[in-house]
Amino acid sequence: MTERLIIIGSGPAGLTAAIYAARANLQPFLIEGFQEGGIPGGQLMITTTIENFPGFPHAIQGPRLMANMREQAIKFGTRMTADDVTDADLSRRPFKFTTVNGENYTASALIVASGATARRLPLDSEKKYWGRGISACATCDGSLPVFRNKELAVIGGGDTAIEEALHLTQFASKVFLIHRRSELRASKVMQNRATSHPKITILWNKTVEEFSGEKTLNSLKLRDTVSGERSELAVAGAFEAIGHIPNTGFLKGHITTNDLGYIVTLPGSTRTNVEGVFAAGDVQDHKYRQAVTAAASGCMAAKEAEDWLRDQGCDC
Ligand code: NDP
Numbered sequence: 522m523t524e525r526l527i528i529i530g531s532g533p534a535g536l537t538a539a540i541y542a543a544r545a546n547l548q549p550f551l552i553e554g555f556q557e558g559g560i561p562g563g564q565l566m567i568t569t570t571i572e573n574f575p576g577f578p579h580a581i582q583g584p585r586l587m588a589n590m591r592e593q594a595i596k597f598g599t600r601m602t603a604d605d606v607t608d609a610d611l612s613r614r615p616f617k618f619t620t621v622n623g624e625n626y627t628a629s630a631l632i633v634a635s636g637a638t639a640r641r642l643p644l645d646s647e648k649k650y651w652g653r654g655i656s657a658c659a660t661c662d663g664s665l666p667v668f669r670n671k672e673l674a675v676i677g678g679g680d681t682a683i684e685e686a687l688h689l690t691q692f693a694s695k696v697f698l699i700h701r702r703s704e705l706r707a708s709k710v711m712q713n714r715a716t717s718h719p720k721i722t723i724l725w726n727k728t729v730e731e732f733s734g735e736k737t738l739n740s741l742k743l744r745d746t747v748s749g750e751r752s753e754l755a756v757a758g759a760f761e762a763i764g765h766i767p768n769t770g771f772l773k774g775h776i777t778t779n780d781l782g783y784i785v786t787l788p789g790s791t792r793t794n795v796e797g798v799f800a801a802g803d804v805q806d807h808k809y810r811q812a813v814t815a816a817a818s819g820c821m822a823a824k825e826a827e828d829w830l831r832d833q834g835c836d837c
Contacts, residue, residue, distance in 0.1 A: 697721075
């Protein structure tokens with residue numbers, strides 16, 4: 522049976538698309554993901570308190586928010602499977618999909634909402650303190666009480682690292698920006714903001730060799746990338762901002778991506794270069810990457826898919 526609409530991804534973009542599509546009677550089928558590109562539910566599953574998603578003045582836990590969205594999508598009739606798409610043939614319609622469990626699906630329309638995975642430092646100690654002082658999202662976690670009036674670190678030298686560092690200055694007593702080179706990758710305007718901020722100190726040519734602490738993180742072991750000298754930095758929190766990898770591998774080049782690997786959508790739309798394929802959330806957005814912007818683009822994708830299917834003569 523050919524599905525009218527398949528949605529790939531179960532973060533805020535995919536689930537919002539599912540809620541809208543189900544309510545539009547498109548009977549969407551959602552492939553949630555399983556192991557690839559992070560856990561089902563997306564990056565909010567690995568954050569704690571969310572204080573900036575509208576409608577929750579007393580905050581909500583990331584996993585709770587995603588469970589609510591999932592329940593809402595199912596309530597309106599979305600069918601789901603916990604599986605990873607390994608191959609997509611978008612060269613002709615209906616589109617064809619193969620999953621890691623060996624299932625095959627076909628669909629008239631597709632919404633790609635497979636997200637992006639935050640790059641993480643490949644250290645055993647990083648895994649140990651992840652969520653216990655280490656995070657990849659200052660906007661999500663930076664204002665938590667454990668980080669208030671504490672000295673914190675941001676790792677990375679790009680625009681995200683500087684945005685994160687600037688954001689943290691609202692709560693932290695001091696922010697160390699740890700960069701592995703002597704020159705920032707970030708845009709000039711962001712560089713100026715970081716270098717002129719009284720609370721930000723840039724530690725040049727430094728790389729983290731180990732995270733340490735007791736129950737929670739309390740220091741970083743650093744190595745100077747030029748001299749090789751080792752040092753220790755006491756911090757209550759560390760925010761990794763070393764880039765994201767959009768989860769587009771399964772598309773095998775069928776959809777146009779930009780030089781960073783993100784899906785290119787038509788301006789002001791979720792349409793891609795392939796007719797009938799729409800993209801929403803972080804897989805097509807390297808700039809905002811917020812739950813609320815992902816959800817908003819999921820809504821757009823569902824509405825655009827609905828219009829497109831109707832134009833194709835779908836009786837939905
Ligand atoms: P980037 O890829 O631009 O930067 C990643 C940074 O992490 C680099 O400084 C890189 O170092 C460093 N890094 C990568 N791997 C490691 C590692 N293993 N150990 C230590 N450091 C590491 O990613 P961003 O997320 O910052 O930005 C992605 C894109 O989004 C960019 O085009 C950026 O301009 C854009 N963006 C725009 C914003 C805006 O317009 N407001 C806000 C945020 C992002 P090195 O420099 O040595 O390679």
